[in-house]
Amino acid sequence: xxxxxxxxxxxxxxxxxxxxxxxxxxxxxxxxxxxxxxxxxxxxxxxxxxxxxxxxxxxxxxxxxxxxxxxxxxxxxxxxxxxxxxxxxxxxxxxxxxxxxxxxxxxxxxxxxxxxxxxxxxxxxxxxxxxxxxxxxxxxxxxxxxxxxxxxxxxxxxxxxxxxxxxxxxxxxxxxxxxxxxxxxxxxxxxxxxxxxxxxxxxxxxxxxxxxxxxxxxxxxxxxxxxxxxxxxxxxxxxxxxxxxxxxxxxxxxxxxxxxxxxxxxxxxxxxxxxxxxxxxxxxxxxxxxxxxxxxxxxxxxxxxxxxxxxxxxxxxxxxxxxxxxxxxxxxxxxxxxxxxxxxxxxxxxxxxxxxxxxxxxxxxxxxxxxxxxxxxxxxxxxxxxxxxxxxxxxxxxxxxxxx
Amino acid sequence: xxxxxxxxxxxxxxxxxxxxxxxxxxxxxxxxxxxxxxxxxxxxxxxxxxxxxxxxxxxxxxxxxxxxxxxxxxxxxxxxxxxxxxxxxxxxxxxxxxxxxxxxxxxxxxxxxxxxxxxxxxxxxxxxxxxxxxxxxxxxxxxxxxxxxxxxxxxxxxxxxxxxxxxxxxxxxxxxxxxxxxxxxxxxxxxxxxxxxxxxxxxxxxxxxxxxxxxxxxxxxxxxxxxxxxxxxxxxxxxxxxxxxxxxxxxxxxxxxxxxxxxxxxxxxxxxxxxxxxxxxxxxxxxxxxxxx
Numbered sequence: 001x002x003x004x005x006x007x008x009x010x011x012x013x014x015x016x017x018x019x020x021x022x023x024x025x026x027x028x029x030x031x032x033x034x035x036x037x038x039x040x041x042x043x044x045x046x047x048x049x050x051x052x053x054x055x056x057x058x059x060x061x062x063x064x065x066x067x068x069x070x071x072x073x074x075x076x077x078x079x080x081x082x083x084x085x086x087x088x089x090x091x092x093x094x095x096x097x098x099x100x101x102x103x104x105x106x107x108x109x110x111x112x113x114x115x116x117x118x119x120x121x122x123x124x125x126x127x128x129x130x131x132x133x134x135x136x137x138x139x140x141x142x143x144x145x146x147x148x149x150x151x152x153x154x155x156x157x158x159x160x161x162x163x164x165x166x167x168x169x170x171x172x173x174x175x176x177x178x179x180x181x182x183x184x185x186x187x188x189x190x191x192x193x194x195x196x197x198x199x200x201x202x203x204x205x206x207x208x209x210x211x212x213x214x215x216x217x218x219x220x221x222x223x224x225x226x227x228x229x230x231x232x233x234x235x236x237x238x239x240x241x242x243x244x245x246x247x248x249x250x251x252x253x254x255x256x257x258x259x260x261x262x263x264x265x266x267x268x269x270x271x272x273x274x275x276x277x278x279x280x281x282x283x284x285x286x287x288x289x290x291x292x293x294x295x296x297x298x299x300x301x302x303x304x305x306x307x308x309x310x311x312x313x314x315x316x317x318x319x320x321x322x323x324x325x326x327x328x329x330x331x332x333x334x335x336x337x338x339x340x341x342x343x344x345x346x347x348x349x350x351x352x353x354x355x356x357x358x359x360x361x362x363x364x365x366x367x368x369x370x371x372x373x374x375x376x377x378x379x380x381x382x383x384x385x386x387x388x389x390x391x392x393x394x395x396x397x398x399x400x401x402x403x404x
Numbered sequence: 405x406x407x408x409x410x411x412x413x414x415x416x417x418x419x420x421x422x423x424x425x426x427x428x429x430x431x432x433x434x435x436x437x438x439x440x441x442x443x444x445x446x447x448x449x450x451x452x453x454x455x456x457x458x459x460x461x462x463x464x465x466x467x468x469x470x471x472x473x474x475x476x477x478x479x480x481x482x483x484x485x486x487x488x489x490x491x492x493x494x495x496x497x498x499x500x501x502x503x504x505x506x507x508x509x510x511x512x513x514x515x516x517x518x519x520x521x522x523x524x525x526x527x528x529x530x531x532x533x534x535x536x537x538x539x540x541x542x543x544x545x546x547x548x549x550x551x552x553x554x555x556x557x558x559x560x561x562x563x564x565x566x567x568x569x570x571x572x573x574x575x576x577x578x579x580x581x582x583x584x585x586x587x588x589x590x591x592x593x594x595x596x597x598x599x600x601x602x603x604x605x606x607x608x609x610x611x612x613x614x615x616x617x618x619x620x621x622x623x624x625x626x627x628x629x630x631x632x633x634x635x636x637x638x639x640x641x642x643x644x645x646x647x648x649x650x651x652x653x654x655x656x657x658x659x660x661x662x663x664x665x666x667x668x669x670x671x672x673x674x675x676x677x678x679x680x681x682x683x684x685x686x687x688x689x690x691x692x693x694x695x696x697x
Contacts, residue, residue, distance in 0.1 A: 040519075042628075045528045176672050205675030209623050209632050212421045213667035213674075216547065220414050233529060236624050240531065244622070246541055246548040265528035265624060301526075 025326035030071040034099040039078035045261040047106040047129040050307040058314035086110035094121045108132040128309040136356040140399035147357045148309030149279045152392040155186035157277030163194040171223035172201035175230035183229040211238040259304045272368040280305035287344035302376040312345035354399040361390040417547030426660020427560035433640040433652040435611035441647030445506040451630030452514035457616025472535035480610035487609030521627040529624030639682045645695020
């Protein structure tokens with residue numbers, strides 16, 4: 001009896017020493033998370049202040065569940081969608097302010113810039129807002145994770161479903177910059193692979209507000225489907241004006257990148273019956289509803305997939321540090337990649353060697369005003385796209401980290 | 405039938421769309437030209453005032469159930485009154501200084517207005533429905549013309565030419581023009597020149613708000629809708645000749661047409677073409693097409 005008590009005591013002491021040693025391996029005994037996002041520009045409703053709130057929720061929840069020996073802090077900044085501002089801020093954070101990870105990073109150009117700084121200074125980069133596939137292909141590195149979605153998954157979800165349901169001829173309305181062109185390219189490939197045909201495309205300046213000229217060209221093409229390879233205000237304006245010019249409902253629109261905030265701002269009357277692909281919807285099950293309600297109470301808006309993904313990625317990162325007791329970048333990355341992600345956002349997520357987090361995506365169709373029960377009740381989930389099918393397969397990867 | 409490889413039906417529809425956009429340019433550049441011509445102020449807040457016009461209409465509809473037609477009058481009055489207050493409290497102090505001061509002040513105001521609306525309503529914008537009376541469209545054979553767009557052209561041109569008539573052909577307009585040429589003498593004749601100038605600024609701002617209400621059912625009503633447009637409108641004013649009333653109306657319409665054509669032949673350049681024309685005009689006629697050197 002005595003012996004058993006003694007052993008327990010000894011074990012406890014040993015454990016305490018161990019965890020003491022572990023926390024000593026966390027620089028300054030503080031994990032500092034930087035949220036670098038668009039706080040006031042085009043993407044501030046998609047990411048922006050909502051991701052700051054989501055990050056704080058993740059930190060609070062982590063501290064409550066793990067009672068860690070180290071402190072967790074958050075800093076945030078507005079990168080204004082400019083790569084130079086983003087990289088200067090990230091450098092300042094890493095060099096002088098002891099920030100351990102730069103996160104969120106909506107718009108591809110800022111993401112790519114900060115990934116380079118992260119690699120150079122050996123710090124973790126967690127991306128949720130940016131969409132382009134080069135992040136986990138040509139430009140991939142071993143300190144970065146691309147978490148929520150990318151253009152491949154969007155094209156693969158929406159373009160595939162629409163083509164398979166009989167939308168065989170396509171015309172693209174494309175924002176004339178890297179993201180729009182990437183989205184058009186990825187989507188065209190999917191359309192053709194599923195037996196469809198691309199009749200043409202028109203590149204509009206970014207940003208644009210009047211789409212009537214471009215829509216008339218799309219109308220004249222006679223295509224069944226008009227693919228909107230743009231985002232944000234460009235997409236919402238194009239959808240609104242398509243209805244005005246009688247383009248819809250004769251021809252169908254496919255929004256290749258739409259967030260719930262876009263649907264909310266358009267209203268169901270304008271957006272109804274459109275297909276879109278999303279990584280998250282608040283009304284999927286009890287878990288998503290519970291979390292989203294907490295988020296709504298703080299932000300007064302339902303979360304976009306970027307905001308929900310931000311929470312999930314921060315929690316995954318903090319749990320990894322807690323499990324191994326160090327914030328050493330290589331070890332944290334290895335732990336994050338090793339551990340499956342299972343929470344309200346990702347039911348069966350995992351981070352691949354190219355930095356891509358793969359998880360189930362959802363094909364949604366926007367409800368009609370009659371079908372909706374109230375604000376934010378916007379989507380029918382038409383299909384769940386399994387994680388392994390949703391994202392670009394590793395066999396097609398152009399990332400040097402992928403061993404073939 | 406094809407013209408330069410483009411079906412003539414498509415060309416016709418693009419010209420019509422260009423005319424519609426041109427009428428927006430015309431109303432906005434007219435307001436700027438009046439303010440510059442009579443007050444010597446480069447009103448950089450014009451885009452923000454256009455945005456506020458659209459927002460007032462949206463708020464009136466969603467919060468108070470005020471319909472489009474009332475808003476078309478009410479919103480310019482409210483935003484015009486805001487303009488009057490700005491002129492009385494701030495702009496007035498700058499008339500004797502360099503143009504740059506007015507530009508900086510109004511630019512700062514524009515950023516503040518946009519920031520306030522962004523803080524309150526977010527960036528994605530709000531949807532304003534087309535009024536019931538103007539729903540639907542007519543098939544013109546070569547294109548489907550939404551009735552609302554047709555209304556925009558009619559309303560914009562009526563307001564533009566009405567304004568031109570008041571300033572160029574009426575006694576009130578004569579006072580205005582004289583007041584800016586030589587305020588002392590006009591004042592000596594018993595006319596309240598400062599009041600006239602306040603009224604003019606208010607009217608210019610009201611024109612921006614009017615364009616905002618016209619635009620609300622077409623575009624998403626968003627805090628940045630004006631800042632996207634204002635640079636083009638400035639180019640229109642420069643091409644037409646700063647301060648020329650008729651010049652700004654005609655240039656607005658003309659550039660809308662040219663932009664429409666660019667969208668058919670080389671869409672990527674459609675955002676730039678106005679500025680290319682501006683450079684050419686400045687090289688050949690620095691005072692603008694209709695300006696007096």
